[in-house]
Amino acid sequence: MTSSDRSQAVDVQRSYEIRTYGCQMNVHDSERLSGLLEDAGYVRAPAGADGDADVVVFNTCAVRENADNKLYGNLGRLAPMKTRRPGMQIAVGGCLAQKDRDTIVTRAPWVDVVFGTHNIGKLPVLLERARVQEEAQVEIAESLEAFPSTLPTRRESAYAAWVSISVGCNNTCTFCIVPALRGKEKDRRPGDILAEIEALVAEGVSEITLLGQNVNAYGSDIGDREAFSKLLRACGRIEGLERVRFTSPHPRDFTDDVIAAMAETPNAMPQLHMPLQSGSDTVLKAMRRSYRQERFLGIIEKVRAAIPHAAISTDIIVGFPGETEEDFEQTMHTVREARFANAFTFQYSKRPGTPAATMDGQVPKEVVQARYERLVALQEEISWDENKKQVGRTLEVMVAEGEGRKDGATHRLSGRAADNRLVHFTKPDQEVRPGDVVTVAITYAAPHHLLAEGPTTSVRRTRAGDAWQKRRDAREDKQAGVMLGLPTIGVPAPLPAAAVPACGIG
Numbered sequence: 001m002t003s004s005d006r007s008q009a010v011d012v013q014r015s016y017e018i019r020t021y022g023c024q025m026n027v028h029d030s031e032r033l034s035g036l037l038e039d040a041g042y043v044r045a046p047a048g049a050d051g052d053a054d055v056v057v058f059n060t061c062a063v064r065e066n067a068d069n070k071l072y073g074n075l076g077r078l079a080p081m082k083t084r085r086p087g088m089q090i091a092v093g094g095c096l097a098q099k100d101r102d103t104i105v106t107r108a109p110w111v112d113v114v115f116g117t118h119n120i121g122k123l124p125v126l127l128e129r130a131r132v133q134e135e136a137q138v139e140i141a142e143s144l145e146a147f148p149s150t151l152p153t154r155r156e157s158a159y160a161a162w163v164s165i166s167v168g169c170n171n172t173c174t175f176c177i178v179p180a181l182r183g184k185e186k187d188r189r190p191g192d193i194l195a196e197i198e199a200l201v202a203e204g205v206s207e208i209t210l211l212g213q214n215v216n217a218y219g220s221d222i223g224d225r226e227a228f229s230k231l232l233r234a235c236g237r238i239e240g241l242e243r244v245r246f247t248s249p250h251p252r253d254f255t256d257d258v259i260a261a262m263a264e265t266p267n268a269m270p271q272l273h274m275p276l277q278s279g280s281d282t283v284l285k286a287m288r289r290s291y292r293q294e295r296f297l298g299i300i301e302k303v304r305a306a307i308p309h310a311a312i313s314t315d316i317i318v319g320f321p322g323e324t325e326e327d328f329e330q331t332m333h334t335v336r337e338a339r340f341a342n343a344f345t346f347q348y349s350k351r352p353g354t355p356a357a358t359m360d361g362q363v364p365k366e367v368v369q370a371r372y373e374r375l376v377a378l379q380e381e382i383s384w385d386e387n388k389k390q391v392g393r394t395l396e397v398m399v400a401e402g403e404g405r406k407d408g409a410t411h412r413l414s415g416r417a418a419d420n421r422l423v424h425f426t427k428p429d430q431e432v433r434p435g436d437v438v439t440v441a442i443t444y445a446a447p448h449h450l451l452a453e454g455p456t457t458s459v460r461r462t463r464a465g466d467a468w469q470k471r472r473d474a475r476e477d478k479q480a481g482v483m484l485g486l487p488t489i490g491v492p493a494p495l496p497a498a499a500v501p502a503c504g505i506g
Helices: 003-012 024-039 067-084 095-100 102-107 120-133 178-182 190-202 227-235 256-264 281-287 293-306 325-338 365-388 463-481
Strands: 015-020 055-060 089-094 113-115 137-139 160-164 207-211 243-247 271-273 311-318 342-347 394-399 412-417 422-426 437-441 450-452 458-460
Touching: 015 024, 024 055, 024 089, 024 120, 024 160, 024 207, 055 067, 055 095, 067 089, 067 095, 089 095, 089 120, 095 102, 095 178, 102 113, 102 137, 113 120, 120 137, 160 190, 190 207, 190 227, 207 227, 227 243, 227 256, 256 293, 281 325, 293 311, 293 325, 311 325, 311 365, 325 365, 342 365, 394 422, 394 450, 422 437
Parallel strands: 015 055, 055 089, 089 113, 113 137, 160 207, 207 243, 271 311, 311 342, 422 450
Antiparallel strands: 394 412, 394 437, 412 422, 437 458
């Protein structure tokens, strides 16, 4: 886009809305799409615009059997709105766009742009080309053109940020289509990662989450098997960076040096999301998961020995093709042994294009449902028991925004403890901002959150809170002036708050 085009775009204040589906990788990609569009002169539509924008972008996920039906249903609802709104454009990107390509504009000819996972940086150009040529633009790159983190990014939070360290995946799990859509793993240079983190910290960010399709395989592309543990330790030397998390690792690549780095790096949080998928060795083999139950439980044991208060969460698929009652009982046994703080449980659904979709032994829906309910009940019991162990402890909680839906009615605030547990606490008399840190005593535990009903022990105002306040004040000034419709500020939902698709990451 030329400078005159950008100037014209600013003058008419074309608005955009992005709808994101799927894993944290997609969430971070949407931050980049926002950055690209705002760099090109667009402004975010107000919250709740529901399609009432000049450009609506769907950042799609392909890991669910009905993902395409959901997309085309949403596109269908926008068709009459586009007819009534001259100049409105619709773009579809992400994994489903990479998979379906020309099918999208065939089934929904009112779509203006289709772009793949490897060329999100082309969106503004494709929108302009579609407008000028008055025809749909479909551009799907087969391989990564440039590492996405070189693109402008509109961060959704002033105090917490995703930092991508790799894209793609070298695994061949039979239930997962992601490697086919995002390609082989490509690692980012450590110096570039650390430079981005340092820049974020300079802006006020105090918590970062290292992000990758298989995050602890980092280094395979650059020939260093200990690259991930070295990266964690390097993060520990960044002044002002208070919390470091990562998602999602793979048990195959989870080595002792990573455990040591977690335990010995002060700002590495005592939290681990470790996808199990199944506790049955037979099913794990059919899934092409290159570990077995004993190996998985051995990792959990080592982590707990090194980091006694670590909260460990997981992903589990119920009803994978060929799963017997005995296989399922092995999963239940593993859950009892591992005692996860939280588990994201999924009923197996066919992913078109994956080997598992055509396997024999597809488990009847009613059997899957019954097993799923038994697993959920067991995990709820364990989660509650594990949370009860927190009662009486004094925890440091980083205040979050949007984590407590009932905070207004209960006169509470919410945030995350170091181990990522959600804590609701009594609102103190003094001002507390998202990004600030409070110290509270836990008085009650529920399966999915903790309560601190007594007075706040201390409040520590932080540079992260300053950054949040600065962004809020700037937004209010602009809304009061030219009504640019800038977005509300939120934090990227940290694990285990955000559901992790069983085949999205890890």
